[in-house]
Amino acid sequence: MAELSGSAQRVQDALTQLGIVGTVVRLPASTRTAPEAAAAVGCQVGQIAKSLVFRATSSDTPILVIASGSNRVNEARLAELVGEPIGKADAAFVRAHTGYAIGGVAPVGHPRPLRTFIDADLLAYAEIWAAAGTPDSVFALAPADLSRLTGGEVATLT
Numbered sequence: 001m002a003e004l005s006g007s008a009q010r011v012q013d014a015l016t017q018l019g020i021v022g023t024v025v026r027l028p029a030s031t032r033t034a035p036e037a038a039a040a041v042g043c044q045v046g047q048i049a050k051s052l053v054f055r056a057t058s059s060d061t062p063i064l065v066i067a068s069g070s071n072r073v074n075e076a077r078l079a080e081l082v083g084e085p086i087g088k089a090d091a092a093f094v095r096a097h098t099g100y101a102i103g104g105v106a107p108v109g110h111p112r113p114l115r116t117f118i119d120a121d122l123l124a125y126a127e128i129w130a131a132a133g134t135p136d137s138v139f140a141l142a143p144a145d146l147s148r149l150t151g152g153e154v155a156t157l158t
């Protein structure tokens, strides 16, 4: 197996610390987007747990949404759940609050805990895959473990 980069190793360490047996795998193809990750892994796009960062604009705080790769997050719905207007996060905001660059944002291993929502559609799968800190690494886990790892609130986000 190829050696893990710093960011991917950080994800592996976070998983180990949280008692997840899952292993970060580095793939020979891009996993930068959900469709690419699904093709590289050989799973359905819906099984890719994409970690999307939004900005609650009144408080200027980050909101992490872990969405099924086949869904588009409804920002109006997210604003209702958060109780604040929601805006887009730029690349610098994403990196500042997650420690990862876009295309590799992992659901764990952040500098500080983020308020997190989990797309209810992810719970339909026995196994899902999430980014592991880089645009070519992922790890598999059960949806229940995603809730446990992130403390995220399961919600309908479409």
Ligand code: 5CA
Pocket: 031, 032, 033, 034, 037, 048, 049, 050, 051, 052, 089, 090, 091, 102, 103, 104, 105, 129, 130, 131, 134, 135
């Ligand atoms: N590694 C894959 C599969 S987990 C991955 O990270 N996919 S993703 O969908 O979670 O990450 C790409 C997401 O980054 C896009 O859906 C989009 O929401 C966001 N993004 C892409 N470009 C930008 C940009 N310039 N500014 C802010 N967000 C962006």
